[in-house]
Amino acid sequence: MTAILGISAYYHDSAAALVVDGDIVAAAQEERFTRVKHDQRFPTAAVRYCLAEAGIAASDLDYVVFYEKPLQKFDRLLETYLAFAPRGLRSFSRALPLWLKTKLHIPRLLRRDLGISNNVPIAFVDHHESHAASAFFPSPFRDAAIVTLDGVGEWTTASIGRGDGNRIELLSRIRFPHSLGLLYSAFTYYCGFKVNSGEYKLMGLAPYGKPLYAGTIRKHLIDLKDDGSFRMDMSYFDYPAGLRMTSSKFHELFGGPPRDPESPILQRHMDLAASIQVVTEQAMAKIAARAHELTGSRNLVLAGGVALNCVANGKVFREGPFTNLWVQPAAGDAGGALGAALFVWHQLLGHARTPSPRDAQQGSFLGPRTTNAEVAALFDREGVPAERIDDDGEMMERVVDQLTKENIVGWFQGRMEFGPRALGGRSILGDPRSPRMQAAMNLKVKFRESFRPFAPAVLREHVHEWFDVPAGYESPYMLLVADVLESRRTTLTEEERELMERDPDLRRRVNVARSVIPAVTHVDYSARLQTVDRDRNPRFHALLRTFYEHTGCPVLVNTSFNVRGEPIVCTPADALRCFLATEIDVLVIENFMVRKEAARPLSAEDRRAHLARFELD
Numbered sequence: 360m361t362a363i364l365g366i367s368a369y370y371h372d373s374a375a376a377l378v379v380d381g382d383i384v385a386a387a388q389e390e391r392f393t394r395v396k397h398d399q400r401f402p403t404a405a406v407r408y409c410l411a412e413a414g415i416a417a418s419d420l421d422y423v424v425f426y427e428k429p430l431q432k433f434d435r436l437l438e439t440y441l442a443f444a445p446r447g448l449r450s451f452s453r454a455l456p457l458w459l460k461t462k463l464h465i466p467r468l469l470r471r472d473l474g475i476s477n478n479v480p481i482a483f484v485d486h487h488e489s490h491a492a493s494a495f496f497p498s499p500f501r502d503a504a505i506v507t508l509d510g511v512g513e514w515t516t517a518s519i520g521r522g523d524g525n526r527i528e529l530l531s532r533i534r535f536p537h538s539l540g541l542l543y544s545a546f547t548y549y550c551g552f553k554v555n556s557g558e559y560k561l562m563g564l565a566p567y568g569k570p571l572y573a574g575t576i577r578k579h580l581i582d583l584k585d586d587g588s589f590r591m592d593m594s595y596f597d598y599p600a601g602l603r604m605t606s607s608k609f610h611e612l613f614g615g616p617p618r619d620p621e622s623p624i625l626q627r628h629m630d631l632a633a634s635i636q637v638v639t640e641q642a643m644a645k646i647a648a649r650a651h652e653l654t655g656s657r658n659l660v661l662a663g664g665v666a667l668n669c670v671a672n673g674k675v676f677r678e679g680p681f682t683n684l685w686v687q688p689a690a691g692d693a694g695g696a697l698g699a700a701l702f703v704w705h706q707l708l709g710h711a712r713t714p715s716p717r718d719a720q721q722g723s724f725l726g727p728r729t730t731n732a733e734v735a736a737l738f739d740r741e742g743v744p745a746e747r748i749d750d751d752g753e754m755m756e757r758v759v760d761q762l763t764k765e766n767i768v769g770w771f772q773g774r775m776e777f778g779p780r781a782l783g784g785r786s787i788l789g790d791p792r793s794p795r796m797q798a799a800m801n802l803k804v805k806f807r808e809s810f811r812p813f814a815p816a817v818l819r820e821h822v823h824e825w826f827d828v829p830a831g832y833e834s835p836y837m838l839l840v841a842d843v844l845e846s847r848r849t850t851l852t853e854e855e856r857e858l859m860e861r862d863p864d865l866r867r868r869v870n871v872a873r874s875v876i877p878a879v880t881h882v883d884y885s886a887r888l889q890t891v892d893r894d895r896n897p898r899f900h901a902l903l904r905t906f907y908e909h910t911g912c913p914v915l916v917n918t919s920f921n922v923r924g925e926p927i928v929c930t931p932a933d934a935l936r937c938f939l940a941t942e943i944d945v946l947v948i949e950n951f952m953v954r955k956e957a958a959r960p961l962s963a964e965d966r967r968a969h970l971a972r973f974e975l976d
């Protein structure tokens with residue numbers, strides 16, 4: 360047996376992944392255990408979980424691998440500082456203590472934190488090689504073009520590579536400070552959202568705007584070359600040396616200072632969001648075309664934070680030269696832990712790789728699970744009157760009955776998802792046909808006023824009857840976007856059309872029903888699709904199937920099981936707290952069901968205290 364532990368840490372979204380004899384045995388983000396969103400500390404709890412899942416001790420590990428090369432990263436910091444000196448002194452001296460104390464001593468810290476001896480080798484894989492490995496090795500393809508795109512690793516910010524059998528090779532790279540990820544983050548920052556987490560909101564804002572600034576961005580900020588490379592004019596940015604993303608020259612170009620996070624979103628911000636989205640898509644299209652040229656493969660795999668831009672993925676795929684696409688579900692830095700471990704197994708140890716037709720990601724259900732005994736003990740301890748329903752057919756009927764009454768269901772089953780999306784393991788579900796569902800879920804459950812609709816989970820066998828995709832279409836990880844079919848859309852009244860065009864209040868616009876499944880239809884009729892199949896997700900599939908049999912609608916609203924700013928729930932206790940602190944109507948954990956009327960609600964004070972634990976994002 361060969362056990363390889365992959366680790367990503369000390370930047371953003373720490374994680375651990377365990378690969379045993381080439382199989383992905385476990386993978387999880389540290390935030391889920393510590394309940395600190397995007398926790399970047401050493402993933403002690405995630406490591407402990409991975410080892411427990413495999414039933415081994417740290418001393419049984421054969422290799423430990425870190426997802427990047429700290430010395431090279433430090434080298435980039437130092438060189439960037441020297442290039443901009445003395446301007447970057449403040450940000451440099453802020454970063455320095457952490458580097459001296461922690462990041463330069465990662466091998467020693469790994470040994471200390473894991474309690475492993477000097478005999479266990481520790482490997483360091485290049486940041487973008489980790490991303491590339493996470494995209495290719497679990498994919499269903501024998502060969503593929505690989506594209507990685509993120510903010511920055513050591514020096515690389517984007518790469519094109521080739522995967523063939525059990526090897527990957529990076530063929531070309533773009534180097535810091537030129538970075539598509541950081542360009543997108545600069546607009547995220549400028550539009551008043553949090554860098555490294557608000558990018559998804561900016562993408563959701565784009566359909567409300569018009570890409571009026573796309574020309575300006577390409578004329579002044581980024582020069583996209585036909586060979587897929589690009590250069591940025593750094594006088595518009597402050598990130599290499601400063602503490603801000605954008606410079607005053609940037610602010611002048613786009614007509615004012617960055618938006619205050621709590622101030623209203625103006626049409627200008629929506630137009631900026633639409634513009635940077637278009638430029639990102641154009642850049643990705645050129646990079647994909649170049650990747651195709653270099654590799655000649657029909658298959659494309661993607662990873663890196665930018666690959667979470669499912670709108671761009673969908674477009675690149677529809678318009679591009681590739682026949683097949685696979686995106687690593689944990690496309691951000693958490694996925695680097697998995698990529699690094701697989702890199703050691705295939706590339707360094709030379710083990711063969713047999714791609715499985717579905718992929719090797721196992722639906723991304725790679726995290727911890729619970730047992731009915733544990734759940735029973737929890738409800739007992741907390742005095743929660745839960746009903747045990749062992750017949751799964753009956754359970755599905757009961758849950759569907761609740762859903763069709765427009766009740767909101769907290770749904771917890773099987774293993775936790777690896778990656779930022781909830782895929783039916785730790786989800787909150789609702790009836791997408793209900794015109795009030797979107798507002799209800801946003802205001803009473805998530806405690807946010809959102810301009811973004813929710814994502815649809817849809818039976819794969821019916822996806823083409825509701826969305827503009829071919830029969831058998833797969834998007835199991837919610838990483839592609841598709842349009843709601845015209846036949847499912849509603850005709851807007853004159854008044855509604857006017858509101859859609861002009862109303863500055865996005866919450867009013869988002870509440871105009873655009874289709875017969877309004878809760879999951881965006882203003883431009885797009886939807887972030889998750890296809891659900893029996894193989895990857897049997898119990899969730901059975902629930903959707905039952906819902907379909909009763910309603911003729913094979914779609915449910917699927918949003919992550921958490922409140923705003925909270926990591927997705929990990930344990931039954933996390934789920935119970937979230938259920939009690941919100942207006943989720945029904946909680947289902949494995950074979951147990953709790954209805955809100957039956958449970959004793961939290962006092963207003965406890966509820967406030969619970970919600971105050973999470974910093975708003």
Ligand SMILES: [Fe+2]
Nearest residue numbers: 509663664692
């Ligand atoms: Fe990265």
